[in-house]
Amino acid sequence: MTSPGEAVAAVVDPEIRVVTIADLGILRAVEEDRATGRVVVTITPTYTGCPAMDVIRADIRRALAAVGHPDAEVRTVHSPAWSTDWISEAGRAKLAAAGIAPPAPATSGGGAVPLTLAVRCPRCGSPETEQISRFGSTACKALWRCRSCSEPFDHLKAL
The missing domain is CATH 3.30.300.130 (Fe-S cluster assembly (FSCA))
Structure with a gap:
């Protein structure tokens, strides 16, 4: 049961x-x-x-x-606010397997806000990617493109 x-x-x-x-x-x-x-x-x-x-x-x-x-x-409940750090390792793997680049874990303890300089392509793994649009297929995703394999992909926004 x-x-x-x-x-x-x-x-x-x-x-x-x-x-x-x-x-x-x-x-x-x-x-x-x-x-x-x-x-x-x-x-x-x-x-x-x-x-x-x-x-x-x-x-x-x-x-x-x-x-x-x-x-x-x-x-x-809204407090504490959801964070992409709450995505499980299995969830990150499932996102990547589906062609959605999961966000990197944020730093803990406050301080500087992490800046995403490169997002690895979930298809070929290349860091040679560029953001096409801050807005993707849903409000929580941005649209990126890989310069190596030319494939577009969603990137789950880090919150």
Whole structure:
């Protein structure tokens, strides 16, 4: 039998269908009240106003209803703010395999903001790339092109 945590962790991101909300770090917690059996899920959007959040909430409720928890609560929290550092290693690998360049991990401890000087092409690995547009296929991605293999690709913006 699938647990509520497993069911929710398997929910696929509606905009980047190759990764789950757990892979992206959107999923913060899945808690079950032992006395009532009610499940409470906590999520954090990749950015305030993310248009996919309504779909993600509905998909979470649908996944939990399928495993016997039709009255689940989905809470959205904005603090601490989501960071690309929350993307799992598996999520980064899935993004790269799908031709989406994952962001490099940010530095911890504050201080200087990291600057992306080069993004490696997810197809050929070349650092010889250029940003074509700050806006990609979704608001959380930018459009880049590889100068080596000439292929365009999305780069998940570092937040």
